[in-house]
Amino acid sequence: MSAPTKRNTRQRTAIIDFLKTRKEFISAKELYSEMEDSKVGLSTIYRALSDLVNDGDLDVFIDNDGESRFRLCGSHHHHHLLCRKCGKSVEFQAPEAEALAERLGASEGFSEMEHRLEIIGTCQECA
Amino acid sequence: MSAPTKRNTRQRTAIIDFLKTRKEFISAKELYSEMEDSKVGLSTIYRALSDLVNDGDLDVFIDNDGESRFRLCGSHHHHHLLCRKCGKSVEFQAPEAEALAERLGASEGFSEMEHRLEIIGTCQECA
DNA sequence: CGGCTTATTGACAATGATTCCCGTTATCAA
DNA sequence: TTGATAACGGGAATCATTGTCAATAAGCCG
Incomplete structure (x- = not known):
């Protein structure tokens, strides 16, 4: 991950690991429910996703319902x-x-x- | 305007006329306050903008705050x-x-x- | 290994754009 | 004018996202 500005917590690790297994875009809410076993709070998910976007590790786009969808991206621009x-x-x-x-x-x-x-x-x- | 699916009401006319005078993108809320003299309700503005987008008369994009911004567009793709x-x-x-x-x-x-x-x-x- | 400092977490409240609801009003054809 | 119906408007409801803040856990130092 580039420019890691945050601590490595259980929650952040779990989120990144989950994203690694996931090819398609996913919304924060979906991530929250698909990860319920990991016991990560929704606020934490939003915070982590936002940090990952800022670090350039995540692609985002806003879908037609106005919901943001995320996916890990490579380092090349695409x-x-x-x-x-x-x-x-x-x-x-x-x-x-x-x-x-x-x-x-x-x-x-x-x-x-x-x-x-x-x-x-x-x-x-x-x- | 292409494919007009709606009636021409005072409110719709006022909104379109306002948009014609406006070069830059504007949000629904901004339109509402800048047009307050015309006495057009916010719901009506949302409805009209949405119809105009469906008719292809309006460009939209969602800004970084998640707010939609609108502008009349020509018919060519750009x-x-x-x-x-x-x-x-x-x-x-x-x-x-x-x-x-x-x-x-x-x-x-x-x-x-x-x-x-x-x-x-x-x-x-x-x- | 403990304790310390401070970032992070998470439950919940708050925000804010947009949509829904529904009684009222305007339009139009007959 | 009248009746049918589309459009209004204002306030409530929705829903993703962000803020709050006390409790917790990382990383560090001895």
Whole structure:
């Protein structure tokens, strides 16, 4: 994990271990109920997720119901292809997007660019 | 306006007219207070915004506080360059992104692709 | 191994955007 | 004008997320 700014507690370890076993995005509430055996409080889950996002260890996106969904991510910058029905996701890289962000931001006088690219479609099974 | 599914009431007209005068994104609450002279209820504002989004007349994005922000948009597909400090936004088109979405989605067996691209940076005044 | 200092936890309350409810009001066609 | 129905609006309800704060546990030092 990069830039660990927090102590290693039982709860944090449990959360990270759980996330490692999980490929798809998950919400804080779902994490809470799927981890009930670990006896981790909901506040603690929210705090841990927020720290992990700040450390860059977690991907987030806000779904159509306004709920945040999380997933461990690699260290490379990447994007997601998501199925609008089942939520299945595929990571991909897009050097075009990186370049575009730099070029376009610079031309408008912006600095410290970040970018987000999401492709949403219907996957084969759900079509 | 495309595909008008609703009646033209005083309130809806007032909301659309207000949005026409407004270049930047605005939240429902802000719209409510800036339009208080027009005596439009908050529920009505939410309903109208939601309908306009469904009709494709309004762009939305969810800001970092989880609040939705709206703006009238043209009919062409476009993306946004946003300032992370002041929220100033610039529209741009990115044919690369369109192509990428099609190509990548298809290669994973996805169909009916949509995509979102956002570039976030710090604008000159806020730097 | 104890004790100390301080970050972390967790139960619960509070917040805040959005949606729901429902009696009232406006619109429109006949 | 009237009746049917869509839209309003204000307040209550919802629900994810954040704040509070006393109790607990990490990491550390001797």
